[in-house]
Structure formats: C-alpha cells, structure tokens
Amino acid sequence: DAGVIQSPRHEVTEMGQEVTLRCKPISGHDYLFWYRQTMMRGLELLIYFNNNVPIDDSGMPEDRFSAKMPNASFSTLKIQPSEPRDSAVYFCASSSRRGGGFTEAFFGQGTRLTVV
Amino acid sequence: AQTVTQSQPEMSVQEAETVTLSCTYDTSESDYYLFWYKQPPSRQMILVIRQEAYKQQNATENRFSVNFQKAAKSFSLKISDSQLGDAAMYFCAYRSYAGNQFYFGTGTSLTVIP
Numbered sequence: 001d002a003g004v005i006q007s008p009r010h011e012v013t014e015m016g017q018e019v020t021l022r023c024k025p026i027s028g029h030d031y032l033f034w035y036r037q038t039m040m041r042g043l044e045l046l047i048y049f050n051n052n053v054p055i056d057d058s059g060m061p062e063d064r065f066s067a068k069m070p071n072a073s074f075s076t077l078k079i080q081p082s083e084p085r086d087s088a089v090y091f092c093a094s095s096s097r098r099g100g101g102f103t104e105a106f107f108g109q110g111t112r113l114t115v116v
Numbered sequence: 117a118q119t120v121t122q123s124q125p126e127m128s129v130q131e132a133e134t135v136t137l138s139c140t141y142d143t144s145e146s147d148y149y150l151f152w153y154k155q156p157p158s159r160q161m162i163l164v165i166r167q168e169a170y171k172q173q174n175a176t177e178n179r180f181s182v183n184f185q186k187a188a189k190s191f192s193l194k195i196s197d198s199q200l201g202d203a204a205m206y207f208c209a210y211r212s213y214a215g216n217q218f219y220f221g222t223g224t225s226l227t228v229i230p
Contacts (some may be wrong), residue, residue: 031216033218034219042220042222042223043207043219043220043223045217045218048216048217050216055216056216056217089159091161093161093218095218101158102152104149104163104166105161105209105211105218106163107152107153107160109158109160109162110159110160112159
C-alpha cells in the first residue's frame with residue numbers, strides 16, 4: 001500500500017486566497033483525521049471522519065476552514081480566505097478497526113502551508 | 117477529554133547510551149491504546165511502538181521498549197543503544213478502545229550526541 005498520500009507537499013499563497021489541501025487515505029481505513037501542527041500549539045486535531053461522515057469538527061478554528069470527504073478515498077481541507085496565522089504543517093491520517101480494536105494512525109507526509 | 121502530558125520538552129543522550137522519555141495520561145477508561153510516534157526533521161510521523169492497556173507485558177520493538185504502569189497512568193519510552201538516527205521529536209498518544217480520536221502529547225525533542 002502507498003500509505004496516506006497528501007498533496008501538495010508545500011503551498012505558498014497570498015493572504016486572502018483560497019487554499020485546498022488534499023488527502024487520500026489508506027484503502028480500507030474508515031477513519032480519517034486532519035491535524036495542524038505549529039511550534040506554539042503542537043498537534044491539533046481539526047476534524048475527523050468515520051465512514052466519510054464528519055464526527056467531530058470542534059477543532060476547526062473558524063468558519064474559514066471547511067473539510068469534506070465525498071468518498072472513502074478522498075478528503076479535502078479548504079481555507080477561504082487564508083490568513084498568515086494559518087501557516088502551519090497540515091497532516092492527514094487514517095486508521096481502521098482491526099480485530100475489534102483500533103489500529104494506530106497512519107500519517108501522510110504533511111502539507112507545509114505558508115500564507116504571506 | 118483525555119489528556120496526555122510529556123513533561124520533558126527536550127532531552128539529550130550520548131550515542132550508544134540509554135534514554136527514557138516520560139509520558140503520563142489522564143483517563144477514566146479501562147481499555148485503551150497507547151502509542152509512541154517519532155517525527156524526524158523530514159516531518160513524517162512514524163509509529164515507534166504501541167501498547168494495549170489490557171496487556172500486562174510491556175511492548176518491545178528492537179531497541180525500543182516501554183514501561184507501562186496502568187495504575188500510575190504512566191507510559192515511558194526507553195531507547196537503548198541510541199543512534200544518531202534516533203534524533204527526532206517523540207510524541208506520546210492515547211486512543212480509547214471504543215473511542216475514535218487520538219490525543220497527543222506536546223512532544224519531546226531528543227538530541228543524540230556523537
């Protein structure tokens with residue numbers, strides 16, 4: 001398996017522009033997580049999905065952030081409009097239930113977003 | 117919500133020596149999973165080791181082992197024979213058996229001194 005695939009790896013955009021981050025989870029995984037990592041706040045859970053349904057979006061910082069999972073193999077995180085304080089590394093991770101319990105989270109390589 | 121605490125923001129170890137990274141967590145649940153992840157400068161999050169709370173035996177993976185103290189809610193990571201490639205940020209994480217999301221600590225930055 002190719003693992004969790006995120007694109008782009010790096011994104012530089014101007015303040016006010018729309019940014020879309022993409023994620024392809026591991027096939028067969030039914031949980032998908034979006035995290036944001038910064039030096040100040042560490043790893044923050046933004047939102048997670050189970051079977052393509054958003055379960056908890058309480059970590060989404062503002063209405064400028066939205067996430068979708070139209071099918072089991074694709075998810076997007078959109079920021080509109082972007083602001084400099086959104087600059088961070090955004091991770092997507094997926095997981096599944098195995099043998100009655102949950103496996104670990106498998107992370108993508110992250111997208112480094114810079115908003116200037 | 118569960119909380120995971122890593123009280124050591126930074127640690128250092130001499131190459132070939134042993135180092136222990138600390139992690140404590142707060143939960144009222146009896147069944148759960150604990151993990152240690154490594155994040156090298158490449159920023160890829162890599163699973164180092166996992167522990168199921170119902171297992172009394174401490175997990176080991178080659179040079180990595182844990183000291184799981186369920187009553188004390190402690191989950192430390194021991195790295196033996198430290199290598200330069202072990203230099204990274206290490207995150208402790210918790211996931212309940214029936215739950216969904218992961219709870220991560222704030223991380224410990226490990227430096228390996230040649």
